[in-house]
Structure formats: structure tokens, C-alpha cells
Amino acid sequence: MVNTHERLRELVGDLWNNYVHHEFVERLKDGSLPMDVFRYYLIQDTKYVREMQKAVIEAASKAPLNEAIDVLTAMFSNVERGAEVHERLFRDLSITEEEVNNTGFNLVNYAYTRHLHYYASLGWPQFLAAWAPCMWGYNEIGKYVVGTKNALFNAWAEFYASGDYWSRVEAILRTLDKYEVTPEIERAFRDSVNFEIMFWEASLRKDPTIFL
Template sequence: MVSTHEILRNLVSDLWNKYTRHEFVERLRDGSLPMDVFRYYLIQDTKYVKEMQKAVIKAASKAPLNEAIDVLTAVFSNVERGAEVHERLFRDLSITEDEVNNTGFNLVNYAYTRHLYYYASLGWPQFLAAWAPCMWGYHEIGRYVVGTRNELFNVWAGFYASNEYWSRVEAILRALDKYEVTPDMERAFRDSVNFEIMFWEASLRRDPTVLY
């Protein structure tokens, strides 16, 4: 029997490949991504993660208790490894928390995080479908990029390729697989994959940012 998360990915297989093998990803892998682009991306991604975590908590309030506990425990416990990677990258690239806080969202990032909030308000299964492409895709990308000649890109990829990170993804996919695919879930998943593609492109361009 095909799982819900596999059905969703199969429905957008062409887009999934564009997301996980985007030019941004390929340039991480071959080490040719300009460091100012990577720095820009890290700042935008940090802002995204903060908003994403708020959306997770909002969505979990609508979830069955056992599912909420399983997912929240996986995602928010044992975060030391992620924090260490974050601190290493920020230190080596001279990124400060003040700089992150004083930098606006690019429009893709702003729209993507509003998209997550919308599905968090709509329902738990819909939110899981909207959230899964980010978490699941980054594990695939991390495994693809790890081993790159660029030390910082390798540190970044190593976290997403790790078993620790995969345990978070598994909890999300396990919860998602309890539900049958609906049109809302397919739309949420597809739109998130498109947002991930646009996130890479906005980073390559280093799009202007706006405060809100």
C-alpha cells in the first residue's frame, strides 16, 4: 500500500525534482555557490524557521493529543546539534542575531510563512501536508550535498543528512500517513514545493527585503 506522503510526492514528481535538484542545491554540492548568496539564504532561512515553529505550535493545538506530542517531541527536543551547526555557520559568516532581526523578509519568504499560518488555521492534516516538503526535502538535499568540497556547505548538509534530523522528518511523515489525501492536502503540498523552489531562486537573486 502506498503511503500518503508517497502519494503526495508522486503527484508533484516533476516539481519535487526541480526543488531537490535546483541550481542552488547543485551549486552547494559542487561548492560553487557564492558565499554572499549562502549568507543571504541563511538569514532568510532563520527567519522562516522562527515563523514555521510558531505555525507548528498553532497547528498542533488542532491535532489529536498523541500525534501532537509525537511530532512536537521529535521536532523540539534534542535540538543541540542543530543549534551547534547554526552557531558555527553564523560565527564563520559573521551573522549576528541583531542582523537577522533587523533584516526584513523577502516577499517569497513572507508569502511562504503566511501560507503555513493559513494551513495551521485550516487543520492538522492540511498543515502536515504544507509542512512536509520543507522538512522531508531538506533531508534528501542534505544527503545529496554532503561531501561537498566547501567546508561550510558540508557542515550545513551534514545536519540535514543526519539520523537525528531524519527522526524529526519520520515523526511528521508518520502523522501525515494517518490521513487520506484530500484536495486541500494536495494543494498545500504542491504549493509548498513551489515555495521551496521560489525560496532558492529568491536567494540566488538576493531579492530585496521588507520589514513588517
């Protein structure tokens, strides 16, 4: 029997491949992504992650206690590993906390984070479906990009390909699998895959940003 997360991936069809093998990803792998584009992406991604974490806490407040503990423990018990990579990339690219705070959201990032907050307000399974494409897809992308000739891109990829990161993804997928696929859950998952594709494209364009 196909579990929920696998069924959701089947339902989005080619969209998933368009996400995990987007031009942005291919250029990370072959090392040709311009460094100013990667720098822009990292700032937007940092802003995304901070909003995503708020949405996780909001959604977890609506979850069965054992499920919330399982997911939150996986997400936050070893944040140092991600922080080390983050700090190295920021240091090497001269990105400061002040610059992140003084940079707005591009419109895709703004819409995507509002989408996460919306599903967090609806309920736990709906949020898990909206959240899963980001976490799950990045593990797949990390494994694909590892070995790139660019040292910074490789450091980025190694984190997402790591067993530590996979343990976070596994907790989310394991919990999502407790719920059946509904039209609402499928829509949440599909829309997030589309947002991930648009996030890459906005980064390649270095879209203008707005302040909230």
C-alpha cells in the same frame, strides 16, 4: 499500498526534482555557490524557521494529543544539534542576531510563512501536508550535498543528512500517513514544493526585503 506522503510526492511529479536538485542545491554540492548568496539564504532561512515553529505550535493545538506529542517531541527534544551547526555557520560568516532581526523578509519568504500560518489555522492534516516538503526535502538535499568540497556547505548538509534530523522528518511523515490524500491536502503539499523552489530562486537573486 502507497502511503500518503509517497502519493503526494508522486502527484507533484517533476516539481519535486526541481526542488531537491535546484541550481542552488547543485551549486552547494559542487561548491560554486557564492558565499554572499549562502549568507543571504541563511538569514532568510532563520527567519523562516522562527515563523515555521510558531505555525507548528498553532497547528499542534488542533491535533489529537498523541499525534501532537509525537511530532513536537521529535521536533524539539534535541534542538541543541541544530543550534550547534547554526552557531558555527553564523560565527564563520559573521552573522549576528542583531543583523537577522534588522533584516526584513523577502517577498517569497513572507508569502511562504503566511501560507504555513494559513494552513495551521485550517487544521492539523492540512498543516502537515504544507510543512512536509520543507522537512522531508531538506533531508534528501542534505544527503545529496554531503561530501561537497566547501566545509561550510558540508557542515550545513551533514545536519540535514543526520539521523537526528531524519527522526524529525519521520515523525511528520508517519503522522501525515494517518490521513488520506484530499484535493486540499494535495494543494497544500504542491504549493509548498513551489514555495521551496521560489525560496532558492529568491536567494540566488538576493531579492530585496521588506519589514512586517
